[in-house]
Amino acid sequence: MARYTGPVCKLCRREGFKLYLKGERCFSPRCGQIKRPVAPGQHGASTRKLTQYGMQLRSKQVVKRIYGVLERQFRRYFEMAVRKQEETGNALLKILESRLDNTVFRMGFASSRRQARQLVSHGHVMVNGRRVNKPSFNLRVGDVVEIKEKSRVVLPVKEAVEAAKERAAYPWLEVNYEDFKGTYLRYPAREEVEIPVDLQSIIELYSK
Template structure:
């Protein structure tokens, strides 16, 4: 599966925020990349603003265009506000939940843990990062993988697991996915309505 593997700081500078987490390079240069990055005055068109928001969501969650478009179509067919459903579906992805639980320090690391068969869902190994979780499913670390340095370090340094749609059990190194989160519970700085407007053209 193809994915973006280029310089992450450049992408963060493009959007003006550290979308990949703490980044010392971004803190030093938090303006757009390029020769004129710090002095740009050009006004962005309405389409440009919408496109930038879609690109930000794609890079944040680690999806390429076709996958993101398919997820939007699914959200558009679902009941509810399309943009909010879209973000909810992105949060339901297995790699994202592994990241939210603190098992991995980044979504990219979470994707790798899932792909390398270190993660289980309801006791069975699942190696598909895009796997969509349903209510009350249990996401855990495979028994043989519980001593992995990446996982132990991430759990030790992660903040308190305080997402309302997740329950964490530190004894078993597993978490329960309770339900799709509401928009107000998702901390990502994404204006989903702009994405809906872009795809509705």
């Protein structure tokens, strides 16, 4: 499946704020957004006012980049959200948050979603005791996610877990770092997820 393989710091610079795509580096002085706080390209330092369509497009791009999905898959998620019997923005957020790679990252078994996606693709993650190597796998309430026993000694996993122990756990997840295991307790509410854009603007963009 196609995926973005270019420099991720450039994505943060394009949006004008941190998307936290590189794990711990985003919190250090080496962060690209800190070192070069202008958009990439020859005219990156110039400023211009966005139209309403431009702002809607940027909102969509931000969410796509945060969760690491491309246009075709994101549109499919939007169509799934429209069919659900709840507010479209909330439904879209639940679909994105229930992705396996996102949940592995949220649980603290990886320092970034990109690293979590790699762990899943390489077969280091199990769901309900079965190996799953599909990062876009959508979890259901009650699903148990764990790192394979042989993979628990992998240095990036150990470093991510040690860092996660110092942070507060997300309320919709239950994590046992000693067993490298976590449970997806429920779908998160909109106000529990920090996304720096208005999801309504994405709905308006796709509704045109």
